[in-house]
Amino acid sequence: MSSQGREGKAPGSMLLLLLLSCSAPPAPFVTSASSGLRFVSSSSSLHLLPAVLKHTGRITLEQTLRLRGGDSNDCNEFGGYQVLNNEMRESFDTVMKRRFVFMQSFLIHGGVSGLFDYGPIGCSIKNNIVDAWRKFFVVSDGMLEVACPSITPHRVLEASGHVKRFTDLMVRDETSGECFRADKLIEEFCDVDLMKDAKHSNETRREMMMSLKARAGSMTIEQVEDAISTFNITSLSTGAKLSKPLPFNLMFKSTIGPSSGSSVFLRPETAQGIFTNFKRLLEFNGGKLPMTIAQIGKSFRNEIAPKQGLLRQREFEMAEIEHFLANGETGHVEFCKMADVEVCLFSRTAQERGEAESWTTLGQAVEDGIIVNQALAYFLGKTQKFLRQCGIKAIRFRQHRATEMAHYAQDCWDAEVLCSYGWVEVVGHADRACFDLQMHSEATDVPLVAWEQHQEPRERRVVQATIDRALIGKAFRARSKLVVEALEKFAEKEGEEALAFQKGKEEGAPEALKLRVEEEELEIPAACVSFKETIVREHGAFYYPRVVEPSFGLDRLFYCSLEHAFYVRGNDHERTVLGLPVSIAPFQCCMLGLSSNDQLMPIVYEIHEEMRKMGVNCRLDDSAANIGKRYARMDEIGVPFAVTVDFQSCQDGTVTLRERDSMEQVRVPKEEVPQLVRSLCEARESPDVSWAAAKERYPSV
Amino acid sequence: MSSQGREGKAPGSMLLLLLLSCSAPPAPFVTSASSGLRFVSSSSSLHLLPAVLKHTGRITLEQTLRLRGGDSNDCNEFGGYQVLNNEMRESFDTVMKRRFVFMQSFLIHGGVSGLFDYGPIGCSIKNNIVDAWRKFFVVSDGMLEVACPSITPHRVLEASGHVKRFTDLMVRDETSGECFRADKLIEEFCDVDLMKDAKHSNETRREMMMSLKARAGSMTIEQVEDAISTFNITSLSTGAKLSKPLPFNLMFKSTIGPSSGSSVFLRPETAQGIFTNFKRLLEFNGGKLPMTIAQIGKSFRNEIAPKQGLLRQREFEMAEIEHFLANGETGHVEFCKMADVEVCLFSRTAQERGEAESWTTLGQAVEDGIIVNQALAYFLGKTQKFLRQCGIKAIRFRQHRATEMAHYAQDCWDAEVLCSYGWVEVVGHADRACFDLQMHSEATDVPLVAWEQHQEPRERRVVQATIDRALIGKAFRARSKLVVEALEKFAEKEGEEALAFQKGKEEGAPEALKLRVEEEELEIPAACVSFKETIVREHGAFYYPRVVEPSFGLDRLFYCSLEHAFYVRGNDHERTVLGLPVSIAPFQCCMLGLSSNDQLMPIVYEIHEEMRKMGVNCRLDDSAANIGKRYARMDEIGVPFAVTVDFQSCQDGTVTLRERDSMEQVRVPKEEVPQLVRSLCEARESPDVSWAAAKERYPSV
Known part of the structure; x- marks a missing residue:
């Protein structure tokens, strides 16, 4: 369930941007083979910095550089992929807003943080990601998919441990009443303190701060209280005294039924619906294990102060898999297909020793005992393949340290993607052992067990x-x-x-x-x-089966796909392109007339109609803008193909077909074009339907 | 938004079943040309009848027959479709439960009424319905789809009128505390009273009751109070005194943000997310109207006492369309495609005059002024086509009477489907005029208007x-x-x-x-x-555009599709079939070995792998049951094709392909079978991929 969980820290700041963008690109401050300094950041601390400065005064460039170095999250290049820089990120944000790809919800009523609307482009891309996920995981691996409600009774989430333990520690500014997540606040405090230490004068203090910052995410309530009083930490907004830390449960509460009703929550993960149905699902599966169940659906978390756009939403889409293993079994029948897949692993040991990530194959990683078993490794491989299919380029797997795991987890590997927010957790892979089945069994007296025949x-x-x-x-x-x-x-x-x-x-x-x-x-x-x-x-x-859980945050995946697809032609920030894979592009094709001439438009409508009949998701642009501008509009939202009817079409019945990334065009008889576009979009990798093949078959323009 | 709204009444009872199933089928009690007496019912009153009997004594068959007659909802045959009878409905329920198609949620924890889980079969069918809907409406009509959150701030739903008016009247049993929906309670009371009137002795009372029952659904709070005191209506469960009626808001409440937070609701319809984004969407559409926006997603209603299974859920999936019209425009550019579609209309006038439904074409209905305009009629036609594509056979369109419309509506036509619950509203079609845009504009001072160039x-x-x-x-x-x-x-x-x-x-x-x-x-x-x-x-x-809204209750559509697809072979209730259209079947194909022989299974796995690679949703059944039993299992869950590897396969490389409904089989070379199945399932109605064509091409078995 952790895919919108406690992701990798992103302690950058807009201040850094301002400082850095004035200077020549600094040499990377290397802490690991693959990490460099990140230029762009709009992390959680962003909003605090003006206030921070008020309390702390200015800091120098060297200080910020030194400060950034210790954090493996700071990196602007990975495996050949270059993170969007400041200017690019600004262009990206502009396009997202102007073309209504996604947007904060209910803006005309003042907006609500942590809630987002997906406009026509965003919605279509996200639907395509969901479809692709279902094909890649459910259909291709023969998983069983279920759909359970979001509304979940109190007793279910009490049994699973969420009522008691699904909390963040919160502190309140005693003057303004503003609430902070305690861990984030302590991290900010450390950053500020480190910045103040202008002359490196106090090495002990510096080390103390580095250590405090590293521990902030996994502190107990007493440790937080202790840190606040020891270091005299105050509100970063106002400098006022802070309340004692208290655990804040992240689940949305409501009641069901008339009058006072019974207490319910909105589910914080989809997994519990699978566990509570285990008996029935096992029966459906003929009593046989392994058995793999999937669920795609909304989950809800009442984040204390969400500030990272699509990455930390209060309502978000998850795709979760629960892979139940037979007794004593830790292998996967199709692991052989994954053994040679190369992955970048950032193990617990490497993190603890301050070492870099390292590349290896999944087979080797299992052999070396870095990944605990084949079943977990299989899903790491499967995840990486899927992320790549969505056009995501910079991926690593980071193992959770013992202190940061969720209450149900035995071992966790996050698939992290590098984007302008830093390394972002997109998929969690947890070995939940048999925690959940056992908890529900004990709470209900219904044994959620499987039978092992000796x-x-x-x-x-x-x-x-x-x-x-x-x-x-x-x-x-x-x-x-x-x-x-x-x-x-x-x-x-x-x-x-x-x-x-x-x-x-x-x-x-x-x-x-x-x-x-x-x-x-x-x-x-x-x-x-x-x-x-x-x-x-x-x-x-009878035994309680062990379960391995890959858990996808689809909105994060969506966001990372967009950032990774984004580029500009030449250096012209007016000519931006979303180079999305065809399989997830918002429309498959666009129909255009060279002009809105009376001769051309009937042909445009006729082909458009044919496309629709064929099930091609085809957008018609019959606006008066010139053709170059209309191509640019389609590039901007990532439409891979455009079909244009021009005056030659009236004479010889051919139209032009343009490919987005190469901007190449071919002339195709109008009768053939719907089927050609359909084949190009279906992305069955057969040589006779690739763009290269189309170029060979039809004359270029 | 009304697709899970106040659907057609279903005042049947299990008692009737018991009474009727002992007798020979009665002659239909005709109140309309097409309506007859319904045999099977498990309506909202079901749970009350034992208690009712305690208070009222037994009733005779004639009484029940007489009682049922006045209700157009009572009908067991329509347009050639025969509603599941008692025995069939029982078989149906058994299969749904045994094969975990759907099931009440959280049963191991005691269950919650109005919440349901979709198991692997149900989930897959529902996903296919969603996909089909998206293709049929969004892609084919070039609509723009958006996705907005379920969590909605108080002020948004205050502006839309839901905080004030989205209520049902509720009364409480003052002894037991049990809550009833006032309208349902009054209807029950009338039924009971009518049943008591054994000798038809008091015609005035009888008419009074019939009239009261007819008005129950649209009474004001004062009218309900008046009726309760005039007729001395008491709790049907205990006979105790009832509380005064009070409006109960059907929206789930919660708060967002830390500590006390701000008040939010779970949306009761998806439409508001579209209205609040109107400005941005119009801009996206180049400022042009008409513009059609769609949204698919969960909605939530805290029903007082939901008792009709999937038909009245507290969390349910909607697919809504908002078709915004240009100023003064009421036509639809593609209406010509719908003008000849024949529909069964049950107009407001017909209902008020006690007349029957009547068949006409949409073109004629618009010409006659029965349907107010082409835009609304277009969507009625489109809806009917889609319902038929989902295998739904008995459809009528019922116009709302003035008293039953939602607060925002000017005119409403419900697509109703006849199933064992009676006529059930599956799709609402409302003319909302410009109510919503105006309300949000007034609440926010953001003008949600379009510009009309003179x-x-x-x-x-x-x-x-x-x-x-x-x-x-x-x-x-x-x-x-x-x-x-x-x-x-x-x-x-x-x-x-x-x-x-x-x-x-x-x-x-x-x-x-x-x-x-x-x-x-x-x-x-x-x-x-x-x-x-x-x-x-x-x-x-500037002007506020008028909007026409088709609103689908996808869970109801799902349920009706299942009931309409269900049949038994011969008269054998052990051999049930879900004759679902291929496009929505849970799996497209099943792979089987004639036995688990070592020679056969490798071929089974090989073809299965090929199928998966092709994207065919193929289920493998490698259990030890005999082949007939395994075919029966596949029939039961509606899998349209089965591929079997037998001993001949080892010799000549052919396998058998079986079609579910005809049970016919052909022999096909194993290399060709994946592509053949894929083509058969893609349901592009081309002659070279139909089952008939497959039978011509390959030898029968």
Whole structure:
């Protein structure tokens, strides 16, 4: 569930931008082989800096450089991909806004932070990502997909541990009432303190701050309180005193039913709907494991102060997979397909030792014990392939340190993508062991277990109780059922003691067995029961299956795809292009007339109609703007193909087909163009439908 | 928004089932040409009947028949489609449960009424319906799709009228505390009263009850209170006294942000997200109308006591379209494609006069003034086509009576589907006029308007104020800006009065103009202002566009598709089939081995792999059950094709391909089968990929 969880820190600041953009590009401050200094940042601390400066005064360029160095999140290039720089990011934001790709929600009513609308372009791209995900994971791997409601009763999320533990620590400015996430606040404080230390005068203090900052994300409530009082941390907005830290549950609460109703939450992850249905799903699957269940849907988190745009929404789309493993099994039947996939791993050890990420194959990583098992490694590989399919270029897998894992997790690897916010967690991969199934079983008395058939029956020594029910009935009346159960349990759990009692009984010693039944110690007359050891043959056993969970934050994936697709032609920031993969482009094609001439438009409409009949998602632009401007508009929103009807079309029935990235054009008979566009978009990688093949077949323009 | 609104009443009862299933099928009690008596029902009153009987005693068959007659909702056959009878409905429910098609949510934790989980089969079918909808409406009609959050601030839904008016009247059993929807309770009461009237002894009372029942759904709070006291209506569960009726708002409430936060609701319809983005969307569309916006997503309604399964959920999926019209326009550019479509209309007049539904074409209906305009009629046609594509057979369009329309609506037509619950509203079609845009504009001061360019500039006489700002400034100082605004407004709104003042001024009469400025009456010295009449030429004008809204309840559509697809082979209730259209079937194909023989399984896996690569959603059944049983399993969940590897496959490389409904089989070379299945499933109606063509091409088995 962690894909909108506590992502990699992004402690940059607009101030840095301002400082850095005046200077020549500095030499990268290398802390790891692949990390450099990031130029662009609009991180969570952005909003605080003007206030920070008021309290701390100016800082120098060297200070900021030194400060940035310690953070592996600072990097502007990775694996050949260059993060959007300041100017590019500004152009990007402008296009997103001007073409209504996405936008803060309810702006005419003042807006709400953490809620976003997807306009026609954004919505279409996101739908395509969802479809692609479903094909790539659910259909191709034969997963079973389910859909459960967002509204979830209190008792379900109590069983899963969310009511108690799904919290962030919060502190309040005692003057203004403004709320801060405690970890973010402490990180900011450390940044500010480090900036103040202008002359490197106090190396001890510096190290103390670096260490405090590193620990901020995983502190207990007492540690936060201690840090605030030790370092006299105050509100960064006003300098006022801070309240004591308190845990703030991130789930939205409501009630269901008339009048006061019952307490419910909006789910903070989709996974619980899968766990609560485990029994039925296992039955559907013929009782067989492994079994892989997927769910795509909205989740909700009432973030304290969301400020990172699409990356930290209060309502967001997740795609989660729960891969349940057979007892003792840790492999994956299709791991062989992934063993050679090269990945960039940033292991827990590397992070702790201050080492760099390193490249390896998944097979090697499992062999070396870096990734715990094949099942987890398989999904890392699958995830990377999918991210690449969405056009994402800079990917690494970062292992969680022991202190930062969610309450249910045993091991976690985040797929992080480098974008202008720094390294951003887009997909979490958690080994949840059998935590959830066990919790729900205990809360409901419904055993969410699977049956393992032994190859050979196994023999086991057990102690059994032979009980004289009539005697028990006479002695204990209404409570006799409880006594019988207690005796059986005693035999099962305290076998040695039961046999000792039996031995004594045979030797005539004890007259009664002392036994706790519902908080009361009873004396069971020795005549009522005898114990003996026997051998039972067991043909199998029930067990709680272990589960591996890849969990996608689809809005983050969407955002990263857009940033990675964005470029400008030449150096002209007026000519921006979204070079999205064809499979996720918002429209597959655009129909244009060279002019709105009466001869041309009927042909435009006719081909457009044909395209629609074929299921090609084709946009018609019949505006009066000149053709170059209309091509530019299509480039800007990432439409991969444009079909133009010109005057030659009226004569020989051909039209031009233009490809977005190369801007190349070919002439195609108008009857052939809908099928050609359809084939080009279906992206089945067969050589006869590629753009290269189209160029060979049809004359260039 | 009304697709999960107040649907057609379904006052049947399980008791009727029991009574009727003992008798021979009665002759239909005809109230309309097409309506008959419904056999199967499990309506909202179901749960009350045991209690009802306690209070009322037994009733006779004739009584129930007589009672049922007056309700157009009672019908078991329509246009050749036979509603599931009692036994069939039971088989249907069993399959839905056993194969986990859908199921009440969180059952292991006790369940929550009105919340449902979709299992692998249900989820897949529903996804296919969503995809089909998107292709049929958004892509094919070039609509613009958006996606907005469910969480909606208080002020947005206050502006739209939902905070005040999105309510049901509720009464509470004063002893047990149980809550009832007032309208449903009154209807139940009437039913019970009518049943008691065993000897038809009191015709006046009978008519009174029929009339009360008919009015129950549209009563004011006072009318409900009056009815409860006049007829001494008590709780149907316990017979206890009822509380006064009170309006219960159906929106789920929560708060956003830390600590107390701001008040938010979960949206009760998706439409508001479209209206609040109107300005941006119009800009995206180049300022042009008509413009059609779509949104698919969850909506939420805290129903008082939901009891009709998937038909009345508290969290449900909607697909809504807002079709904004240009000023004065009521046509639709593609209406010509719909004019000849035959539809069954149940007009407001027909309902009021107790007449039957009638068949007509959409063109005729518009000409006759039954459907108010082409735009609305176009969408009725489009809806009907889509419902048929989903395999839905019995469809009528019912116009809302004046008293039952939602607060924003001017005219409404519901697409109703006949199923075992009676006539169920699946799609609402509302003419919302410009209600919403106007409301949001007024609440936000952001004008949600479009610009209409006049063909020729138009001249208009206006009164203008010439203001001496220096004098005003001296006289009114800080308030002078307000005074200037008030003077301009006065000239604009009260032209005649302004001219009269001017006339007086010129004749030397008044020394000052009395003007209200912010609740205070000021005297403006005459020297400060003069007024004159002039002619202005206007090139266009702003206006609030009218909107037509088709609103789909996708869960209801899903449910009706399932019921309509369900049949049994011969009379064998163990051999049930979901004859779903291929386009929405849960899996497109199933791969089977005749036995789990070591020779066969590798071929099974190989073809399965090929299918997956081709994007065919193919399920593998490698269980040990015999082949007939495995075919039956696939029929039960609606898989249209099955590919079987048998011993002949090892020899000649062919496999069998079986079609679900005909159970016919052909032998196909294994290399060709993936492409064949893919083509058959893509449902492009070309003759070379139909099942008939496959039978001609390949030998039958």
